[in-house]
Amino acid sequence: MKRNLLFLLGVVVITAVLLLIGVPVYTMHILVQVLLWGAICSGWTLLGRFGITSMGHGAFVGIGAYGVVLLWNHLGITPWLGVPIAAAAAMLLAFAVGYPCFKLRVVGRNFSLVTMAMAVVVQLTIIAARDVTGGSLGLTPKAQTSAPLLALQFPNKNVAFLFALGFWLVVLWVMTRLNASMTSLSLAASAEQEDAAEAIGINVAREKLKVLLLSAAVTAVGGALLGQYLMYINPETLSGSPVSLQILYASIAGGMYTVLGPTIGSGLTLALTESLRVLFGTRFIGAANTIYGLMLILFVIFMPQGIWGTILSKLQGRTSRRARSLL
Amino acid sequence: MLELKKVSAGYGAFKALFDIDMSVQAGEAVGVIGPNGAGKTTLLRVISGLIRPWSGTITLNGQEIGGKPAYEIVAAGIAHVPENRRLFPRLTVEENLKIGAFVHSARGQLRERLAWVYDLFPRLKERRNQLAETLSGGEQQMCAIARALMSRPTILLMDEPSAGLAPVIVDQVFELVQRIREEGFTVLIVEQNIQSLLDVVERAYLLEVGTIKLAGTAAEMREHPFVRTAYLGM
Amino acid sequence: MDTFLLEAMINGILLGGVFALLTIGLNLIFGVIDVVWIAYTELVMVGMYAIYCLYSGLGLPLLVACLIAVAFVTVLGALVHFLIIAPILDSPPINQLLATGGLLFFLQSFATLLFTTDFRNIGVRLPSLQLGGMFISTARLLAFIVALIAVTCLYLFLKYTYWGLAIRAIAQDRHIIGLMGIDQRWAYGITSAIGGALAGLAACLLVLQYDIQPFIGNSFGPIVWMNCVFGGLGNLVGGFLSAFIVSEIIAISGYYISTDLSYACAFAAFIVIMFFKPRGIFSK
Ligand SMILES: Nc1ncnc2c1ncn2[C@@H]1O[C@H](COP(=O)(O)OP(=O)(O)OP(=O)(O)O)[C@@H](O)[C@H]1O
Ligand SMILES: [Mg+2]
Numbered sequence: 001m002k003r004n005l006l007f008l009l010g011v012v013v014i015t016a017v018l019l020l021i022g023v024p025v026y027t028m029h030i031l032v033q034v035l036l037w038g039a040i041c042s043g044w045t046l047l048g049r050f051g052i053t054s055m056g057h058g059a060f061v062g063i064g065a066y067g068v069v070l071l072w073n074h075l076g077i078t079p080w081l082g083v084p085i086a087a088a089a090a091m092l093l094a095f096a097v098g099y100p101c102f103k104l105r106v107v108g109r110n111f112s113l114v115t116m117a118m119a120v121v122v123q124l125t126i127i128a129a130r131d132v133t134g135g136s137l138g139l140t141p142k143a144q145t146s147a148p149l150l151a152l153q154f155p156n157k158n159v160a161f162l163f164a165l166g167f168w169l170v171v172l173w174v175m176t177r178l179n180a181s182m183t184s185l186s187l188a189a190s191a192e193q194e195d196a197a198e199a200i201g202i203n204v205a206r207e208k209l210k211v212l213l214l215s216a217a218v219t220a221v222g223g224a225l226l227g228q229y230l231m232y233i234n235p236e237t238l239s240g241s242p243v244s245l246q247i248l249y250a251s252i253a254g255g256m257y258t259v260l261g262p263t264i265g266s267g268l269t270l271a272l273t274e275s276l277r278v279l280f281g282t283r284f285i286g287a288a289n290t291i292y293g294l295m296l297i298l299f300v301i302f303m304p305q306g307i308w309g310t311i312l313s314k315l316q317g318r319t320s321r322r323a324r325s326l327l
Numbered sequence: 328m329l330e331l332k333k334v335s336a337g338y339g340a341f342k343a344l345f346d347i348d349m350s351v352q353a354g355e356a357v358g359v360i361g362p363n364g365a366g367k368t369t370l371l372r373v374i375s376g377l378i379r380p381w382s383g384t385i386t387l388n389g390q391e392i393g394g395k396p397a398y399e400i401v402a403a404g405i406a407h408v409p410e411n412r413r414l415f416p417r418l419t420v421e422e423n424l425k426i427g428a429f430v431h432s433a434r435g436q437l438r439e440r441l442a443w444v445y446d447l448f449p450r451l452k453e454r455r456n457q458l459a460e461t462l463s464g465g466e467q468q469m470c471a472i473a474r475a476l477m478s479r480p481t482i483l484l485m486d487e488p489s490a491g492l493a494p495v496i497v498d499q500v501f502e503l504v505q506r507i508r509e510e511g512f513t514v515l516i517v518e519q520n521i522q523s524l525l526d527v528v529e530r531a532y533l534l535e536v537g538t539i540k541l542a543g544t545a546a547e548m549r550e551h552p553f554v555r556t557a558y559l560g561m
Numbered sequence: 562m563d564t565f566l567l568e569a570m571i572n573g574i575l576l577g578g579v580f581a582l583l584t585i586g587l588n589l590i591f592g593v594i595d596v597v598w599i600a601y602t603e604l605v606m607v608g609m610y611a612i613y614c615l616y617s618g619l620g621l622p623l624l625v626a627c628l629i630a631v632a633f634v635t636v637l638g639a640l641v642h643f644l645i646i647a648p649i650l651d652s653p654p655i656n657q658l659l660a661t662g663g664l665l666f667f668l669q670s671f672a673t674l675l676f677t678t679d680f681r682n683i684g685v686r687l688p689s690l691q692l693g694g695m696f697i698s699t700a701r702l703l704a705f706i707v708a709l710i711a712v713t714c715l716y717l718f719l720k721y722t723y724w725g726l727a728i729r730a731i732a733q734d735r736h737i738i739g740l741m742g743i744d745q746r747w748a749y750g751i752t753s754a755i756g757g758a759l760a761g762l763a764a765c766l767l768v769l770q771y772d773i774q775p776f777i778g779n780s781f782g783p784i785v786w787m788n789c790v791f792g793g794l795g796n797l798v799g800g801f802l803s804a805f806i807v808s809e810i811i812a813i814s815g816y817y818i819s820t821d822l823s824y825a826c827a828f829a830a831f832i833v834i835m836f837f838k839p840r841g842i843f844s845k
Contacts, residue, residue: 053655100836109597109654113790114835117828120783124825241783245662252659286673286775293667300660301648375740397739407740415733418726426726430742434723478742 004176008169015165019158028157034270035164036226038263039171041251043218045262046178047211048251052107056097056115057247059122060090060216062239064223066126066133069141069233072151074132079141079152083224090220091213093118098212102205116241123240138234141227152228160229167225168263171218175259178211219247249296328353328513329374329405329482334383334393336373343369345537346383351482351515356508358524358545359517360558361534367517368410370534371484374515375407376400387482402430406480410487412471416460420451420470423459427477444473447506465496472503476512483507485516489523501527521558525549533558566816568695573812575701577805578708579766583781584788584800585712586759592732592795593752596646596657600665602778602785604641604757608634608764609773610672610681617683631761638757639750646753647746665778672775680772687769704766711762712801715755719797728752732795784811784824787831793841803842 023031044057067086071077077085097118101111126133133139144151154160227233236242246269254265272295276288329351337343343366351357359367372378374385376397385393392400401407406427414423424444428437445452448469454462462470468488475483488504489497501523508514508527518524525531525545533541533554541551548554587601608630615626645664649656687699719725727743728751738745771777788807792799807827814823838844 053658055658097832104836104839106835106839109658110835110839112655112658113786114832117783117787117831117835121825121828121832124822124828128819128822128825245666248659249662284674285677286670286675289666289670290674293663293665293670296663296666297645297660300652300656300663301645377737377739396744398742398744401740401742409737409740413734413737415730417733418730422726422729425723426730426741426743429723429727474741 004173011165011169015162019161025157028161030270030274032157032160032164032229033226034263034267035161035168036222036229037247037250037266037270039164039168040219040222040226041247041254041262041266042168042171042175042259043215043222044247045251045256046175046215046218047208048248049256050208050211052208052212053112053248054115054212054215055112055241055244055248056117056119057215057219058238058240058243058245059093059115059119060219061223061226061243061247062119062122062126062235063090063093064220065227065233065238066139067220068152068224069139069227070132073139073142078150079224079228080150083152083221086224087217087220090216093122094212094216095209098209099205102208102212116244119239119241119244123235126235126239133235136235138232140232143231153231154229163225164229167221171222172259174214174218178214179259253296253299328388329515330384330386331374332384332386334373334385335381336369336378337381338369338378342381343537344373347537347539349532349539349542351513353481353513354511355530356504356514356516356528358528358531359515359534360519360521360524360531360548360554361540364536365534366537367534368486369537371407371409371486371515371517374400375405375484377407398430401478401480402432404478404481405484406475406478406482407484408471408475408486408488411490412467414459414462414467414470414474417458419456419458420462421455423470423474424451424455424477427474430478433478440477440479444476447476447510448473448503464492465499468492468496468500469503472507476507480512482513482515485514487517487519489518489520497523521554564694566813568697569812569816570809571695571697572701573809574805575698575705576812577808578701578705579763580781580785580788580808581801581804582708582711582759582763582766583785584792584804585715585797586756586763587785588789588792588795588797588800589728589752589759590756591789592797593728594642594646594650594749595654595735596650597654597661598641598756599658599661599782600641600668600778601756601760602782603665603668604634604637604760604778605764605767605781606672606773606775606778607637607668608761609768609771609777610676612765612768613681613683613773617681623683623685627765630764631758634761634764635754635758638760639754641757642750642753647749669775669778676773676775678775680774682772683768685769698770700766700769704770707762707766711759715759718755724748724751783828784808787827790831791834791842793844796841796843799841799843 040057040061044054047054064086067089068079068082071082071085072079097114100106101114106114127135141151141153144153148155149159154163223238227238250265250269251262252265253268254263255261273288273292276291280287331347331349334347335342335344347370359370361367369378373380376392376395376399380393383393384391387403387405390403392403392405415426418426421441424441425437428434428440433440445455450466451470451473454466459467459470472485472488485504489500492500497520504514504516504527516524516528525548528545530542530544531548532539533548541548541553543551549559583602583605587598590596590598590601611630611633612626615621615629616623621629641664645660646657649660687703689696690699690702719729727738727741727748730741731738731743731745731748735745738748784807788804789800791807792801792803811823811827814826818826834842
C-alpha cells in the first residue's frame with residue numbers, strides 16, 4: 001500500500017513538472033498514446049498472465065471506439081454516456097464468446113484462434129456496415145467546438161494527457177487489486193491444473209469469465225479514449241486482428257508478470273515505430289514495420305520473458321517459475 | 328557386445344538411473360526386473376537414445392553410442408519395442424512394418440524382410456491392410472515386435488511385452504520371445520512377469536530405485552531368497 | 562435452376578481447389594510439426610511477387626517464372642522452419658504463434674518496402690468460358706485442375722514413399738519416431754518445404770486471377786485457417802473437403818447476401834464450431 005502511495009506521489013510530481021515546464025506538443029502526443037495503449041495492454045494482461053492468450057482484443061478496442069463515435073454522431077448521445085454503453089457492449093461480446101469457451105474448455109491455442117476469429121468478425125462487420133461506419137475509410141467524431149469536454153473531446157494535448165493518465169492509473173490500480181484477490185489465486189491454480197482446481201471447489205469457468213469481462217471493459221474504454229483523442233477511427237488501426245496482435249506483442253515485449261511491463265512494452269513499441277518512421281520518413285514506406293517484424297521474431301526467440309521481465313529476473317538473479325513456463 | 332559403464336540418466340532435474348553397469352553378450356537373452364518406477368523403461372530409453380545419458384559410457388561392439396540420437400542408434404543395430412507398444416494407430420499394419428524398415432540398410436530389402444516377419448507372424452499377414460488401432464492387444468504386440476525386427480537389429484530391446492494382455496496371450500508372447508531367440512537375436516527384456524521371464528532368459532538384473540541391486544543367471548535369481556520373497560511371492 | 566446461382570456455385574467449387582491446396586499445406590505443417598504458422602498465406606504473396614519480378618521484370622516465359630517461384634517458396638518454407646520454428650520448438654505454443662505473427666509483419670512490410678502498396682498484375686488474363694449462359698473463369702478452372710493434380714501427387718508421396726510414411730507417422734506419435742531410424746529434423750524440414758511448395762503453387766494459380774499487393778495474404782489467411790479448423794486441425798482429408806464446403810458456403814451466401822457479410826458469417830460459424838466440435842466437423 002505504501003509503495004503504491006509513493007508511486008502515485010511520484011506520478012503526480014512528474015506530471016506537475018511536465019505540465020509546468022511545458023513539453024513539446026509532439027512529445028505530449030506520444031505520451032498520451034503510450035498511456036492509452038499502455039492501459040489497453042495492461043487490460044489485456046489481466047487475462048494474459050493466466051496463460052489465457054486472447055488474440056482478439058482488437059474487437060473490444062473497435063467496439064469501444066466505434067460504439068462511442070456512432071452513438072455520438074448518429075444519436076447525439078454524449079460520449080460520457082457512450083463510453084459506459086460501449087464498454088457494456090464489449091463485455092456482452094466477451095460474455096457471448098467467453099462463456100461457451102470457458103464452459104466447454106476451449107483453451108490454449110484454440111482459444112486464441114476463436115478470439116482471433118471474433119476480431120475478424122467485428123472488423124468485417126464494421127467494414128460491411130459502411131453506411132453508418134464509413135467502412136474502410138473510417139469515421140470522424142462530429143466536432144463539438146463550443147464545449148468540447150462535454151463531448152469528451154480534448155481541447156489540447158495537456159487535457160488529453162491528464163485524462164489518459166487518470167485512466168492509466170485506474171487500470172494499474174485494478175491490476176494490482178486483481179493480483180491480490182482470490183480470483184487471481186484461483187486462476188493461478190487453474191493455470192496449472194484445471195481439474196485439480198475444480199476439485200477443490202473453484203469455479204474456474206466463472207473466475208476466468210470475470211477476468212475476461214473486466215479485461216474487455218478496460219480495453220473498450222481505452223479504445224474509446226483513443227478514438228476521442230485521435231478524432232479519427234478506422235477499422236485497420238482501431239479494430240480487428242492486426243490491432244489484436246499489436247496489443248499482444250507490446251504486452252509480451254514489456255513482460256506481463258509485472259505491473260509496469262505492458263506500459264513499458266507499449267512505450268517501446270511506439271518509440272520504435274515512431275523513430276523508425278522518422279528515420280525512414282515517407283521515402284521507404286514499410287521499412288519501419290520490416291524492422292519491427294524482424295525484431296518481434298528475434299525477440300520471441302531470444303527474450304521470451306519480455307524486456308522488463310528479463311531485466312527484472314536478471315536483477316533478482318533468478319527466473320520465476322511462472323515466467324519460465326509461460327511467455 | 329552391449330556394455331554400459333557407470334551410466335546415469337534422468338528427466339529434468341530428476342535422476343532416475345545411478346551408475347548402472349551392465350552387459351549383454353552376443354546371442355544372449357537378458358532380463359531386467361524391478362518394481363514400478365525403478366527406472367527400467369528409462370534404462371531402455373537411454374540405450375536406444377530416446378534420452379541422453381548424463382554420464383557414463385554405452386558401447387555397442389566396442390563403439391561408443393551414448394549420447395547419439397536415436398535414429399543413429401537404430402542404424403547401428405539396436406531396435407527398441409517401446410512400452411505400451413506405441414504402434415502408429417492410423418497406419419496399416421504393413422505401413423507400420425514398412426516404417427520399421429526406414430533405416431537405409433533395410434530399405435532395399437523391404438520385400439524379403441516383410442516376407443520374413445510375415446512368416447514369423449502369419450496373423451499379421453492376414454491383417455496387413457488393417458489399421459493398427461483395430462488390432463487386438465496381442466496382435467498389436469506382435470506388430471510392435473515385428474516392426475522392430477524389420478531393421479534386422481543386432482540387439483532387440485523389449486519393454487514389458489506382456490503388459491496388459493490376457494494370461495493365454497501372455498504365454499503366446501513369451502513363446503514369441505523364445506522364437507525370436509531361436510532366430511539368433513540378442514534380446515534385452517524388461518518384464519514384470521518374472522516367472523515367465525526367467526524361463527526365457529539366461530541372466531537377469533534386478534533394478535531398484537535406479538540402481539542394480541542384484542545380478543545373476545536365471546537359476547540364481549529364481550533361487551535367491553530376496554527375489555523369492557519380494558518378487559516371486561514364495 | 563437460376564443460372565446465376567449455378568454459376569456462383571460452380572465458381573465456388575473451382576475456387577475451392579486453390580483453398581484446398583493451402584489448407585492442406587497448413588494442415589500438414591500443423592499436424593506434423595504441431596506449430597501454427599500465422600504467416601502461411603504470406604508465402605503465397607511472396608510467390609506472386611516472385612512471378613511478377615521474373616515474368617514482368619526479367620521477361621522470362623511464364624511457365625519458367627512459375628517454376629522458379631515455386632522452388633523459391635519451397636526453400637523459403639524450409640528456411641522459415643529452420644530459422645524461426647526450430648529454435649522455439651520446445652517453447653509454449655503461444656511463442657510459436659507470436660514468432661510467426663512477427664514473420665507476417667515482416668513479410669508484409671518488406672513487400673511494401675520493395676514494391677509499395679500499389680496493385681500490380683502480370684497482365685495475363687485468361688478468357689472466360691461461356692457455357693449455356695454461364696460464365697466460367699478459365700483461370701479458376703485451370704487452378705482447380707492443377708490443384709487437384711497437386712493434391713493427388715502429395716497423396717501418392719505420403720502414401721508410398723518412406724519420407725511420406727515418416728511424415729504421417731510423426732503426426733501420430735512424435736516421441737518414438739527416432740526409434741524407427743527417422744531424423745525428426747529432416748522430417749520437419751521436408752514437411753515445411755512441402756508446405757512452401759503448395760503455397761508457391763497456389764501463388765502461380767492466384768496470380769492469374771488477382772492483383773498482387775503486400776496484404777493479399779490477409780484475404781486468404783483467415784479463410785485457410787478456418788478451413789483447417791473446420792476439417793479438423795491436422796486432418797488432411799477433412800481439410801480438403803472443408804475447403805470446398807467453405808468456399809461453397811461463401812459463394813452461395815455471397816450470392817444471396819453481400820460478400821463482406823458472407824465472410825463474417827463464415828467466421829461466426831467457425832467460432833460456434835470451435836465450441837462444439839473443436840476437432841472439426843468430421844470428428845466423432
Ligand atoms: N518422461 C518423464 N519425465 C519425468 N520423469 C519421468 C519420466 N518418465 C519416467 N519418469 C520417472 O522416472 C522414474 C523411473 O521411471 P521408469 O518409467 O523408468 O520406471 P519403470 O521401472 O519403467 O516403471 P514401470 O514398471 O511402472 O514401467 C520414475 O520415478 C518416473 O516417475
Ligand atoms: Mg516402464
